[in-house]
Amino acid sequence: MNEMTYEKLQWNELKEKLKGCCSSELGQQLVEQLQPSSQLKVVEERLRETSEARTLVDMDTHLPMAGVAAVHRTLSKLEKGMMLEPADLTGIADFLRGCRKIKQFMQEKSFYAPTLSSYSQSMTELPQVEKEIATIIANNQVASTASRQLGRIRKAMETTKGKIQERLQKFLRNPAYKEMIQEFFISQKDDHYTIPIKATYKHQIEGVIIEQSSKGSTVFIEPAVVAKLTNELSIQRAEEAVEEYQLLATLTGLVAEHLQAIKVNIELIGQYDFAFAKGKLSKQMEGNAPRVNEHGYCKLVDCKHPLLGSQAVPLNFEIGDSYRGLIITGPNAGGKTVVLKTIGLLTLATMAGLHISGTTETEISLFHQIFVDIGDNQSMENALSTFSSHMKNISDIMRVADHRTLLLFDEIGSGTEPNEGAALAIASLEEFYQMGCIVVATTHYGEIKRFSEQHDDFMNAAMQFKNETLEPTYQLLIGMSGESNALWIARKMELQDRVIAKAKRYMDEKEYDFAKVRSEKIRKPRFVKQESESVYEYAIGDKVKLLESGESGIIYQERNQFNNVVVFYEEEFIELNVKRIALEIPATELYPPSYDLQTLFTSYEERKMEHDLARGSKKALKKLQKESRDRKL
Structure with missing residues (x-):
């Protein structure tokens, strides 16, 4: 297929509608890649998937996609040799948990969806990986319980922080520093615990200036009384980082060992989401498999x-x-x-x-x-x-x-x-x-x-x-x-009926009238001799019988060179040979001499329109113009 075909037939718009039925980015990516196939077995397999998904959707069952997030970016980091962060590992654990639930869900639906259910057999459960991640990671960070060493380090850190807070609180309560302190609180700046001091007293406080306010009126000083404790805390933080790195590296390696299985699971999750999206779209459209x-x-x-x-x-x-x-x-x-x-x-x-x-x-x-x-x-x-x-x-x-x-x-x-x-x-x-x-x-x-x-x-x-x-x-x-609709428009614009009838005949027969016209008007006799027999010259308005059906009609157009007349019969104009009709009542006996015979062939609405146009009605003219525009659209 080429792009023009897709564009003109609105294929991409249909795909967008299908995307809206997906529950995950994984399914949407498969919709984006979807292409029509000309292979019979492929199409039959695809339709079977859609039919099974539609059956499950009609049962009001929903694919348990909770927790299943796109983990492509996490796997990309892994393939580049980068270490996974706690948030990455949490995403992997959620994904594996979702896979496990979906596998169980689909296996329970094997009776209703045997094809879709069979896909779940290729899905790998990794409960040990889930368990290890849950043991080490909590709330998107390495848990203190992840190892004894990490727990000891963090406990020591809390003790050191407490001592720093205690000494700084003592510093704030010291009357000797009351005039020098700008605000009475402890401010943490880049892992340093500081006291806001008025800039004019910065040289009278023993300690290290860590930061200065934008206006320069305040300096944040780490008092010398906590310098030793701060250094101790920095060493403990370094020890914590080393221990966390080792734990994260262990989990990263564990996930890397099962990388291929996770990739297969990703494909299957996307395929399930895509299949259920097809089922949802089918239900929306009340569709069937052709x-x-x-x-x-x-x-x-x-x-x-x-x-x-x-x-x-x-x-x-x-x-x-x-x-x-x-x-x-x-x-x-x-x-x-x-x-x-x-x-x-x-x-x-x-x-x-x-x-x-x-x-x-x-x-x-x-x-x-x-x-x-x-x-x-x-x-x-x-x-x-x-x-x-x-x-x-x-x-x-x-x-x-x-x-x-x-x-x-x-x-x-x-x-x-x-x-x-x-x-x-x-x-x-x-x-x-x-x-x-x-x-x-x-x-x-x-x-x-x-x-x-x-x-x-x-x-x-x-x-x-x-x-x-x-x-x-x-x-x-x-x-x-x-x-x-050209003839219809011409009739609405009051082009003479004989001209419209001629145009219709020319469209059908391509036989044009080349007869020369004499200046004097010759009245035709009511009966003319033709081929040694008298033929009645039918006039507009004559009531005639259709010999084949036995029903009646009215002459709309007189005999042409082919011995055919146009008869108004059951709201339609039909062309018949004069041998197929018989005169019932001539028009001269049915209508007075001044009677407008054209009213026999027009509806009340058309006659009213003509009357309104004749008297110059603007409303009628606008209506006619609107009808003409509508016919062009």
Whole structure:
């Protein structure tokens, strides 16, 4: 996979969501290193771990991570030959204790999570190391009980400190020094016990000046009466440091002897935290483990985008069995790009061993490579336009794609002259198909849609819209073709109906009207002779019977050169040959001469809008402008 695929499909955002489910830095580091795999056995093993962790999470059991901290920095010091400090050793002891609890916890869950439980057999318990550290270290320092020698030294130190305090208190109570003392307390400065003396008397006190105040008005003097005791205390401190060093060196060596076992434990703890994070994420998304294969077949059943939460609309999608290419058409803002991202991200998630939000009928193929061309990748630095960037991306993909490649193209061929863009897009799709790739692409171009309809191994799909309001439902309908919203906008802008009808016919048939127009207006007869038989010339508003269904409709558009008319039937406009309908009641008998027949084909809301626009309503105009903007989004 390349970084563009990860970026466009929001893979790193999904990993951040997974990180938030981890309980330790160890698990987060594994999430950071997580990469999708195309190997079937690897993915099946990963999914099995996630499923077992999900089972334990659903049982409201939690991995006992208390006390398990990241000890990488401590081990790094050890590998460099440095001696461990008391705090380092305390961390090691806490980690080993946590490992012991997790091992016991997982062995008790072997029935529900046999795979995860089996990992605990590789975890080493080191109770002797725990015990030794607990004996020597207490409250992040070497305990006085760590050795007899250390206990003797510290006891002697306390005695010496007591004698120093006693002599200095006596010094403070001496009336001879009352005027010389700045403040009546004992201050410890760098292992020296001092008395604050006024600077003007510093030469009248026998002792050593240890420090002076910032303003120079006070000096801190160690009286000569305690000099001998201070030297004695310094010797005792040195003896204490030597004894502590020996004890810490012994513990450091003990930990170093089990360095490899501790490293293995670290990996296992991280793996357990990572597995439980996958289980927690699965529960958050109400996920399931999909079936997996290696032959390109994908079937998404009620699947949701993992980053959209409750806003996501379930996606039903299939490819790789009866067709290997899918062309999605329809207007903007209908959800086509979200479909591409959902397909891509769910595939990456599955290949990484994550559950996805969908039913157990969902099946995902594993791919060697996934490439996407989504969004505007134009570059000012490289002088690339939108179209150039798309072509460069497709060119780069074409060099490395193979039969185990998934391709996701958004608006393929866009950004240039439509005929050339569509032709290049179709040629590229054919090339990728012949290479054996699985291709899903979105487009506005009718030529690409027609190519898909004619190719046996391609299928059309469309994003569903509500017929009444043309609002998107974000549902993908495979086997259907979507329409652009250009005609809808034209109708809203009151372009004449006959012009819109012509445009629709030209879109479908590519047969243009080249007839010359005479200046005089010729009224057609109600009946004309054609091929030796009389054909009724249907007029707008005539009530007719549909011969196949026996139901009634209303003529919306008169007969064209192909002997077809457009009939308004069940809120839809359908084109039928005149031989497939029969006149029931002519419009002249149904409506008065001045009746506006167009009201038969428009809803009350549309008629009201037209009326309000005609009288210059600003509110109606703003509403129309808003609808037009919404359709563009």
